[in-house]
Amino acid sequence: MDTRSNHNALAFDVTHLMVLSIAIPMTLGFMTTPLLGLTNTAVVGRMGNAEALAGLAIGAMLFDLILGSFNFLRASTTGLTAQAYGRHDQHEQQAVFSRAMISALGCGLALLCLSPLLMAAGLRLMGAEGAIAEATSTYFSIRMLAAPAALANYAILGFVLGRGQGNIGLLLQAIINGINILLSIYLGLTLDWGVAGVAWGTMAGETVGALAGLFIVLSGFGKASRPAWSEVFSRHRLAELFALNRDILIRTFVLIGAFTIMTRIGTSFGAVTLAANAVVMNFFLLSGYYLDGLANAAEQIIGRAIGAHYRPAFDRGLKLTTLWSFGLAALGSAFFFLAGPWLISVLTTSPEVRQAAETYLPWAAVTGPTGALAFLMDGVFIGATWSADMRNRMLISFAGYLLMLAVFVPLFGNHGLWLAMNAFLLFRGFFLAMLVKRRADQTFRAAQ
Numbered sequence: 001m002d003t004r005s006n007h008n009a010l011a012f013d014v015t016h017l018m019v020l021s022i023a024i025p026m027t028l029g030f031m032t033t034p035l036l037g038l039t040n041t042a043v044v045g046r047m048g049n050a051e052a053l054a055g056l057a058i059g060a061m062l063f064d065l066i067l068g069s070f071n072f073l074r075a076s077t078t079g080l081t082a083q084a085y086g087r088h089d090q091h092e093q094q095a096v097f098s099r100a101m102i103s104a105l106g107c108g109l110a111l112l113c114l115s116p117l118l119m120a121a122g123l124r125l126m127g128a129e130g131a132i133a134e135a136t137s138t139y140f141s142i143r144m145l146a147a148p149a150a151l152a153n154y155a156i157l158g159f160v161l162g163r164g165q166g167n168i169g170l171l172l173q174a175i176i177n178g179i180n181i182l183l184s185i186y187l188g189l190t191l192d193w194g195v196a197g198v199a200w201g202t203m204a205g206e207t208v209g210a211l212a213g214l215f216i217v218l219s220g221f222g223k224a225s226r227p228a229w230s231e232v233f234s235r236h237r238l239a240e241l242f243a244l245n246r247d248i249l250i251r252t253f254v255l256i257g258a259f260t261i262m263t264r265i266g267t268s269f270g271a272v273t274l275a276a277n278a279v280v281m282n283f284f285l286l287s288g289y290y291l292d293g294l295a296n297a298a299e300q301i302i303g304r305a306i307g308a309h310y311r312p313a314f315d316r317g318l319k320l321t322t323l324w325s326f327g328l329a330a331l332g333s334a335f336f337f338l339a340g341p342w343l344i345s346v347l348t349t350s351p352e353v354r355q356a357a358e359t360y361l362p363w364a365a366v367t368g369p370t371g372a373l374a375f376l377m378d379g380v381f382i383g384a385t386w387s388a389d390m391r392n393r394m395l396i397s398f399a400g401y402l403l404m405l406a407v408f409v410p411l412f413g414n415h416g417l418w419l420a421m422n423a424f425l426l427f428r429g430f431f432l433a434m435l436v437k438r439r440a441d442q443t444f445r446a447a448q
Contacts, residue, residue: 010308027293029173055135072248081162086307108148142199156213180205247387276356287368295379302383363418373429
């Protein structure tokens, strides 16, 4: 049925195909990331040097932690681009991209300049010494050369997602990770560069991906819609971008803190329980791939609907992404309950860890359903650029999480830890969902 209003030339229909055309490519793109990690680990692992492998793990973790903090570049660009796309405002789309790229390159260069200090702090934090510290330093110093390109890729991905171009997002992820994998194998194994080869492969993948993304995006820009520099650096637009990035950054830090606390408390239960938690946490991470893909679809559709001032598209987009999120989460949960013991046996050969992992499997298997609304609401609020609400509700959810930890970990040990994590996921989704109708009413009323 055609739900478009005759009074709104910007109206558009939201279909299952539209949702999946964004969600599926991005899910596939996200799934190439663990393949990359496995390849790099295998390359260095074949050197037979435990210190090199440990150094790679620490270096990759530090880099991902630092770069992951800048994910706001991707999220804010998606929301603002989607709204400009909904208004059919080519001029503002180019301006959003310009601001995002300038921010990304500026932050990337700042990280590059600060990399010696960041590396020293990371080594001290992780307690790395000797050959492990040397391997970490080698990997981190080379990998950090790609910081400007890596952050540029965040901005580029945010822009293409904001325009609903999930296939381009998948192409760019395939280029980045494909080149990374091939060069890591060639440089690390064939040329025997080891950790340095893996780092140079990663640096090359990020750089080529950024250049390819820039070419694709800039090729689609028309000269007639090119903004003046005074518009790009508009005080109002920059203040809007800064506030959006600030709120998403706070939200990201809190989220990282929640998982860090879970790992830290898990450590107190001993090596077997910690290893078991790490094994079954992979089930939550796998669920996160398709839930993130659907959140990306929500970002674009919700942002576009707000830009077009078209409430029916907002409502239907919310309905369809909710349907797919909970449907896939339920299927994923059922799969993990049935295949979980076999997957655990693949991931670890230790009988003690296997037994413990199977004990905690049910908690990890339900993280898809308990986290579905949280992922989806993040997408809705990013697309709508309701970032202050997202920040505030994350802080409230985190306070609830800490309370759950304080009450249930002493009572139930590791079971209490998993209970608190699932409650945290539920809190995030529920507290944001409570606001959606009121915020939507205010937003669309103001647009009339």
